[in-house]
Amino acid sequence: MRTRDILLSAAKAKGPMAAASEEQKNEALFAMAKVLIEHTDSILAANAQDLEAAKGHIGNVMLDRLALSKGRIRAMAEGITQVMHLPDPVGRVLERVERPGGLIIEKTSVAMGVIAIIYESRPNVTADAAALCIKSGNACVLRGGKEAYASNKAITDALREGLGKAGLPAKAVGLVEDTTRASSLELMQAKGLVDLLIPRGGAGLIRACVEQATVPCIETGTGICHVYVDAAADLDMALNIIYNAKTSRPSVCNAAEVCLVHEAIAAAFLPRLQERLVKERSSRGEVPVELRLCEKAAALIPGTPAGAADFDTEFLDYILAVKVVGSAGEALAHIAAHSTGHSDAIVTEDAAAAEHFLRAVDSAAVYVNASTRFTDGGEFGLGCEMGISTQKLHARGPMGLRELCTYKYIIRGCGQIR
C-alpha cells in the first residue's frame, strides 16, 4: 500500500479510536498481547529472514538489537499488558470553570489523532509504540527500519488482528511499507494527516525532522548529559554517581557523557575517578572507560587529550569527556553551551549551589546528588514512555500516555451569547 493510503486509512480510524472506551481499549490491548504470543512462530520466521538479509550489512550490536527470541516476544506482550494496566489518559477534566453567565467550560484531555513514529532497527519498538498509541486513543503509522521490515510486518499483523478481535479498527495501526527516505519525508510533510510526528533515532534523523517537517514534531532522545562535581561535593558520592551514570548502560540517552570538575577538588578527585573508571574496571576484566581530558585534567591524570568535538559528542560508549572548571558559573556556562537539554546533574553538599544549579540549568531533568540515569518514564512514575523529549513545547522529558494526548475545551451552555 502507498504511504499516503496508509495515512488516509489511519485518519479514518481516528474517530472510533478517540471515542473508544477504556474497556474497549484494554480489551484490544489484551487481545494484541495474546495474538502476539500465538503468532510467535511466524514472527520468529520473519525475523530470521531479516537477520539473514542483514548479515554482513550491519554490525553485531545492531544484529543483536534486531534479533527476536521467544523471550523477547513474551517481553513485548508483557509490555503491552503493562500499558493496559495504566490509567486511561483520555477524558480527564483538567480544569473546570463555571462562568458568571452559567457557561460551563471544561478543559478535557483528548487523543491527538494520528501519531507517526519513525524509528530504527529494534522491532520491539513496534509493539511498544502501538500499545501506547492505542491506550491513548490514537491511531498510529509506524515507519521502522528497512532491516526489520519483515519482523515489523509480522508483529503489526498480530497487533491488527488483536485490535479487530476487540472491535476496534485494525487500520489504527499502520506500518509503512516503503522503507526508503522518501517515506520518512512524506510522513514529515503529511500536513493534515499526521497530528504528531515522533522521530526515535540518531541525531541525523532528529535534525532532518526539525529541518524538513511541516507537521508537529517532538524531538527525542539526544543526550549529552553532564555531571558537575562541585567544590563542596562529597567525593565518594560523586564517584558513585559518575560511575553509575557512565557505565550502567552507556548506550542510552540518559548516560553521562561529560564530567565537569571544580578546580578546588580536581587534584583530590581526578586520580580517584581514574582509579574507579579505568584501573578497577580493567583489573576486573571489564571495559575501562576512556577519559578524554581537558588540559588541566591531563596535568593531573593520564588519559586521551580531548579534542574540541569531545564536549559536543554523544559517545553512547565507554568514553567520558572530563573538564576542570574554575567556578560553578563556568560549569553552568559550559552546560548552557554544550548540553542537549536532556539531563544534567550537580554533586554538592552546598544547598545554595544546588538550588542555583537547579534554577539555572535549562534541561528537561536537572539533578542534585543523583545519577542522570533516572530520566526514564518508569523511574519518573509515568509507567512507560514513548521517548525522552528534549524540546520545550508540549512535552519535556519522558513522554508517557498523557503526553500523547492533547486537550480541547468543551463548553456547555443554554443559549449564552457574548
Added chain:
Amino acid sequence: MRTRDILLSAAKAKGPMAAASEEQKNEALFAMAKVLIEHTDSILAANAQDLEAAKGHIGNVMLDRLALSKGRIRAMAEGITQVMHLPDPVGRVLERVERPGGLIIEKTSVAMGVIAIIYESRPNVTADAAALCIKSGNACVLRGGKEAYASNKAITDALREGLGKAGLPAKAVGLVEDTTRASSLELMQAKGLVDLLIPRGGAGLIRACVEQATVPCIETGTGICHVYVDAAADLDMALNIIYNAKTSRPSVCNAAEVCLVHEAIAAAFLPRLQERLVKERSSRGEVPVELRLCEKAAALIPGTPAGAADFDTEFLDYILAVKVVGSAGEALAHIAAHSTGHSDAIVTEDAAAAEHFLRAVDSAAVYVNASTRFTDGGEFGLGCEMGISTQKLHARGPMGLRELCTYKYIIRGCGQIR
C-alpha cells in the same frame, strides 16, 4: 541593531528573567505601565509619523487600527497592570513524586526562554505581548509591521525604561528594526536562539511559519468557525447565537463564518435567519449580513449563490456561508473537512446529539448552545491571552500565561544511583 544581535541580547536576558521573583516582575510591570503613560507625548508623536507615512498606502480600517490616542495608551497601561495582578505562572510544582529510593521528583513550571512574536499593524500588541512575556519570566523579541515601526519603537523604549527601573534587564524586550521579510525568516530559523515563535496575523503569515520555521512555533488565530443548527434545535436560541456569533464583532477569529442547518428545520429556520441577519439590520440602518447560500438554502431564501471557496474562507466581515445538511453526520463531516480547528458549535435540545458533537468535533473549543465568540482568554478565565492556538501541541485554544511556560523535572537526591 541587526536582528541577530537583538536575539543574542534577548538570550542574555533569559537567565535573569527566569530567576526573577514575582515581586520583581510585578514591580517591573508597574514601572512599565507608569513610564508608558509618562511617554504619552513622544508615543503620540511617533504614531503621527507612522500615520502620515501610511496614508494612501493602507485602507481606513488599517489606519484606524494603527492610530493611537491618549485613551488607547491608557488602555495599554491598564492592560499591563491587569497582567501584573495575575498569578505568577512560574515555579508551580505541577506534580511531585517521591520514589521508593528517596528521590524527590518535582515537575515544575519554568519560563520558556526567548519568545519571538511576529505581528501586524496594531501597536497595542507590542505592550500586551511584552507584558505577558515579562510576567511569565520570558524575554521577548517583537517583530511588528513596517507601518507601525515608529510607534512600536516609542512603546518599547518606554517598556524598557520601566524594566530597567525595576532592576530587570531592558534587553528582555527587543524590537526588531528590520521590518522586511528577511527578519521574519530570520526569526523563524533562529534555531537555538528562539524557544517559541508565535505568529499573530493573517493566514499567509501562519502558513509561512509552518512551512519555513525550524524553531518551535504555535499557529494562532485562523478561525473558520461553524454553528450547526440541529433538527432538535430551539430555533429562537439558534437565531440569537448565530446573530451574536456573526455580527457582534465580525473581524475577530472567533466570529462564525458558516451556518449549517439540518434539512428537517431548514424551511422553518432559514426565512427567520434571513429576516434577522438581513432585513432587520437593514431596516435599522445597520450593515446587513450577506448570505452565501448552498443550492438547497437558495431554494428557500434569497441571497448570493455560494461558490466552493465560500466554505473555506475566513470572511472577517458581514458575510455568512449557509449550507443545508441532511443529517448531523453530514454536518460533522463538513466540519471535519472545512473547520480550521478553532471553535465550532451545535445548537440542539437533544442531549445525545450534543454529546456526540462534543466528542466528534476536533477543534480547540466545541460548544453546545452557546456562541463561538466566547473563545477568548478573558472569557475562559485565563485573565488575558497571547492568541488562540489552533494546533494540538502544547497549547490549544486561548494561550494565557501558563501556556507561555514550559516545565522541567527537578530531582533532589542524596547519592541515588540506578
